[in-house]
Amino acid sequence: MYEKLIDEAMEAKENAYAPYSKFRVGAALLDKNYKVYRGCNVENVSYGATCCAERVAIFKAISQGERGFLAIAVVSDSQEMTFPCGICRQVMLEFKIPKVIVGNGNGEYKEFTIEDLIPHGFDKISGV
Numbered sequence: 001m002y003e004k005l006i007d008e009a010m011e012a013k014e015n016a017y018a019p020y021s022k023f024r025v026g027a028a029l030l031d032k033n034y035k036v037y038r039g040c041n042v043e044n045v046s047y048g049a050t051c052c053a054e055r056v057a058i059f060k061a062i063s064q065g066e067r068g069f070l071a072i073a074v075v076s077d078s079q080e081m082t083f084p085c086g087i088c089r090q091v092m093l094e095f096k097i098p099k100v101i102v103g104n105g106n107g108e109y110k111e112f113t114i115e116d117l118i119p120h121g122f123d124k125i126s127g128v
């Protein structure tokens with residue numbers, strides 16, 4: 001069902017800028033109108049300035065005014081499934097991306113809900 005989104009993430013990975021880790025990551029975010037926003041990781045010599053593929057895709061969509069999302073796919077070249085980092089999970093929670101499709105370099109994938117990946121997440125400032 002998510003083969004096409006995984007393919008888009010694979011193509012996004014080709015643009016990865018990862019000269020330091022050599023770990024190329026691609027993401028593809030599906031919005032409610034079935035438009036796809038692609039992202040790749042963009043590293044920096046000052047490592048902390050690096051941005052993950054998922055956040056590049058999400059911030060692209062948000063900056064273009066989109067707010068409703070269906071799913072995001074993430075892949076790398078690894079034989080193992082590439083799970084989003086904690087910061088990206090928090091950003092997915094913020095924008096209520098309900099499904100996260102986690103893939104490997106062979107095109108195999110598994111589906112998770114955002115609640116699977118960030119249970120009991122911080123999603124509101126309570127008591128203020």
Ligand code: THU
Pocket residue numbers: 018021023025040041042043050051052053054083084085088
């Ligand atoms: N990376 C991502 O793009 N997404 C993740 O969810 C995990 C990590 C990138 C950041 C860095 O460029 C490289 O993978 C190694 O950590």
